[in-house]
Amino acid sequence: MENIAKIEQPFGQSPPRVHCPVCGNKIIVEGDIVPCDHLLYFFITACGEFIYQRDDVKVHIENVYDEDGDIEDISGTILKKLKKPSALALEITYGGMACGPIWDTDYVGFDFEVIDPEPEE
Numbered sequence: 001m002e003n004i005a006k007i008e009q010p011f012g013q014s015p016p017r018v019h020c021p022v023c024g025n026k027i028i029v030e031g032d033i034v035p036c037d038h039l040l041y042f043f044i045t046a047c048g049e050f051i052y053q054r055d056d057v058k059v060h061i062e063n064v065y066d067e068d069g070d071i072e073d074i075s076g077t078i079l080k081k082l083k084k085p086s087a088l089a090l091e092i093t094y095g096g097m098a099c100g101p102i103w104d105t106d107y108v109g110f111d112f113e114v115i116d117p118e119p120e121e
């Protein structure tokens with residue numbers, strides 16, 4: 001079973017401000033990636049690259065592009081290879097105006113297996 005959530009933002013809304021669903025960490029702060037222990041990967045289509053890959057993900061993805069230059073099924077490929085029922089993949093599509101309307105999709109993965117220790121009082 002693949003845990004992939006596909007979300008489409010209304011046209012014109014800013015790119016998604018993704019927070020970790022496990023610990024609430026804000027993933028991108030002032031343009032820099034701030035990965036928590038749950039973040040598996042973050043692929044931004046507009047950049048055409050992963051801005052983050054945890055080490056155990058890195059070994060599975062060599063090339064996200066097929067021979068036509070299209071992006072392959074990133075979420076499905078990673079989830080299939082990781083074999084982690086605790087992984088959740090988000091595919092967030094957002095659109096805005098450039099020279100014309102442009103739609104992009106960001107791919108983000110989280111691992112619910114990593115549990116934070118209870119905070120000490």
Ligand SMILES: [Zn+2]
Pocket residue numbers: 020021022023024025036037038039
């Ligand atoms: Zn987290």
